[in-house]
Amino acid sequence: MKTISCMKIDESLLESFGAEIKNYKPKEFIFRDGDSPLYYYQLKNGVVKINHYDENGKEFIHNILGENQSFGDSLLFTNKKYPINAITLSSSSVIKLPKNRFFELLQQHPDINRDLNNCFSQHLYYNLIMMQSLASPHPSVRIKGLMEYLKSFHSCDDAFSFHIKLTRQQIADLIGLRVETVIRTLKKMQEENLLKIENKQILY
DNA sequence: ACATTAACTGTTA
């Protein structure tokens, strides 16, 4: 039904505008909360998490990204500083293109500009869904919202076809719950046939 | 390192 293209720009095109590839070890910061957005970033391979820490130091994960996904794009269109961190979870290589060259690229490629708008719209839509479920006091609603959100990045939406590749702790940090609650709630949801668990793997 | 369980506390429906 829906093919979400999270923004992916052709690598050689990016390079022709002066993009560079930077390699990161696991647990390195790509940018930090408070930095100024200066580059367009696209993940070539690896896994990156977007998070922030609340006033008590508790982590809140915004997203976990896989290859070919871009991140932090929307901040390039503001003069705000990043309110989030981007941290590698595995060894990763990232393509980075300076902001001004990125804008030139968009100007010369209206089709890509349009795709970017499309991508922003999709994100906005699923962010709304996420927000609505996060506002719920019921853990199962939050988990369900997260699953829908994650599944939206994947093309296939058959029942129980989507494998959630996150640890229980990561799920908890994405929706502001405790691991124990996530575990308890996942069990209930399994009983209610909302998802399947096969040797600890969550299928949605 | 991650998942689960149990026992307890405080909050809320």
Next chain:
DNA sequence: TAACAGTTAATGT
């Protein structure tokens, strides 16, 4: 007041 999320801690995989 019964259910249920957070806390802590122990145990299992």
